[in-house]
Amino acid sequence: MANKKSSKKKPYGKAIIFGLIASALYVTLLTHQGLITANFTRGGLLYALLPIATAFIFSFFHGTFTSTFWTVLGIEAKKKKEVK
Amino acid sequence: MHDIVGAAANFINLDTTNLLYLVFVGFVGGLVSGFIGSGGAFVLTPAMMCLGVPGLVAVASNMCHKFPKALVGAIKRAKYGQVDVKLGLVMGVSAEAGVLYGAHIQEGIKRSWGDAGSNLYVSMAFVVVLGIVGTYVLLDAFKTHKSGNADAEEKVTKLARWVQSINIPGTMVYFKSLNARISVLFTLPLGFATGMLAATIAVGGFVGVPALIYVLGAPSLMGSATELVIAFVMGMGGSFKYALHGLVDIRLSMVILLGSLFGVQLGAIGTTYVKPVMIKIVMGAIMVIVLFSRALMVPVYSAKLGLIQPLSEGLVKVLKTTSFGIMIFALLLGAVIILVSMWKGLRSEHKTVTKEALEHGKI
Numbered sequence: 001m002a003n004k005k006s007s008k009k010k011p012y013g014k015a016i017i018f019g020l021i022a023s024a025l026y027v028t029l030l031t032h033q034g035l036i037t038a039n040f041t042r043g044g045l046l047y048a049l050l051p052i053a054t055a056f057i058f059s060f061f062h063g064t065f066t067s068t069f070w071t072v073l074g075i076e077a078k079k080k081k082e083v084k
Numbered sequence: 085m086h087d088i089v090g091a092a093a094n095f096i097n098l099d100t101t102n103l104l105y106l107v108f109v110g111f112v113g114g115l116v117s118g119f120i121g122s123g124g125a126f127v128l129t130p131a132m133m134c135l136g137v138p139g140l141v142a143v144a145s146n147m148c149h150k151f152p153k154a155l156v157g158a159i160k161r162a163k164y165g166q167v168d169v170k171l172g173l174v175m176g177v178s179a180e181a182g183v184l185y186g187a188h189i190q191e192g193i194k195r196s197w198g199d200a201g202s203n204l205y206v207s208m209a210f211v212v213v214l215g216i217v218g219t220y221v222l223l224d225a226f227k228t229h230k231s232g233n234a235d236a237e238e239k240v241t242k243l244a245r246w247v248q249s250i251n252i253p254g255t256m257v258y259f260k261s262l263n264a265r266i267s268v269l270f271t272l273p274l275g276f277a278t279g280m281l282a283a284t285i286a287v288g289g290f291v292g293v294p295a296l297i298y299v300l301g302a303p304s305l306m307g308s309a310t311e312l313v314i315a316f317v318m319g320m321g322g323s324f325k326y327a328l329h330g331l332v333d334i335r336l337s338m339v340i341l342l343g344s345l346f347g348v349q350l351g352a353i354g355t356t357y358v359k360p361v362m363i364k365i366v367m368g369a370i371m372v373i374v375l376f377s378r379a380l381m382v383p384v385y386s387a388k389l390g391l392i393q394p395l396s397e398g399l400v401k402v403l404k405t406t407s408f409g410i411m412i413f414a415l416l417l418g419a420v421i422i423l424v425s426m427w428k429g430l431r432s433e434h435k436t437v438t439k440e441a442l443e444h445g446k447i
Contacts, residue, residue, distance in 0.1 A: 029338055030098070036334060037095055043330035051148055051332040052324055058338050059152030059345070066345040067160065070353060077164055077356040078433055 011068045018065035107343035114344030116418045118351020120367045121311030122289020144326035148337040151319030158312035160352040168261035172313025175275035180321045182279020200388035209284045210378035218371025225364035244301030261306040304360040357429025373414035380407040
């Protein structure tokens with residue numbers, strides 16, 4: 001059992017790929033602050049969609065990265081948890 | 085409208101210190117939210133305002149970080165079978181109506197009594213709601229803890245049993261978290277109240293989670309996880325409303341999200357290691373401590389409105405600093421309880437696995 005557990009492959013590749021994409025998103029956001037804030041705060045229906053869409057994109061890539069990050073560190077949900 | 089856009093244009097400079105500060109506060113807030121379904125947001129708006137972010141931009145940016153965080157947390161906890169999506173969506177829709185109505189009331193108060201009146205209303209809402217609900221949650225948690233039944237299956241309250249027994253034809257819906265059919269006429273006002281509180285004190289979950297547990301009869305784990313769906317629906321609608329006026333500073337939202345997604349994942353994992361009563365302990369403790377934080381601000385705003393004698397500048401400063409300090413303490417305490425419980429759970433599981441492995445080896 002222990003061998004099986006310890007030999008369980010950790011998602012290093014996935015963590016690196018999603019980590020790089022998330023980093024690229026953050027670098028782009030912070031290096032183009034002026035352009036982004038100017039357009040994202042114009043108001044109105046079309047421009048209001050920009051922050052919402054950005055939130056979804058970041059949550060997908062950064063969310064996947066953070067999930068795999070804890071898995072790689074060995075912090076995972078309890079295996080035999082009974083939920084009513 | 086021009087004033088609002090003007091305020092939005094007044095964006096702060098994000099230097100390294102500010103970035104690290106927001107990532108850290110985001111992480112702690114995310115940890116608490118991932119665990120109890122809500123509760124991290126109340127400290128983020130004042131935390132951003134400390135950096136010089138205008139109030140409305142802070143509220144809007146906080147909300148725009150809240151909904152993707154809630155989405156990620158809900159997906160994570162759904163994997164553990166803790167989320168009732170249908171109940172979350174049904175409550176979320178009425179919560180959205182509550183947010184709009186709550187914001188409308190806020191605007192009316194601000195028009196009539198100015199910023200001090202609005203702040204007094206928010207502080208009083210904190211004190212009254214957290215005083216009643218927080219005390220009840222904490223007492224219930226201690227009662228369960230003291231009785232030694234923390235491991236036993238949670239009991240459905242008498243009120244929830246009554247709610248589940250009422251049959252109103254044409255309005256009955258089955259919810260898996262309750263394992264019962266209930267009338268949506270009960271979920272509507274609860275969702276509405278959750279939304280109103282979210283619009284007032286930024287944390288609807290302080291009503292939403294206890295309502296799901298004590299009024300509808302959901303287990304603590306499912307109640308707190310389902311709240312994340314409600315927060316997602318509410319947060320997305322609210323963010324869009326603010327974005328229409330150009331008030332969201334996406335840099336702030338995404339920088340907070342940077343820390344909070346690490347936190348929300350960890351908090352969600354933490355729920356699988358603790359007894360359900362821990363959800364109530366953390367939530368009740370935070371609620372009661374935050375109540376004291378806001379109570380300290382009541383005389384400040386009352387004096388500004390001329391309801392009581394004016395306070396000295398020094399005293400106002402002390403009260404404001406103490407109030408903010410207590411708020412930070414509440415959040416950190418919640419985070420420490422979660423991390424310690426999780427650490428104990430991880431160690432205990434590790435020991436069990438090792439023991440099983442050794443026994444297996446002997447055979």
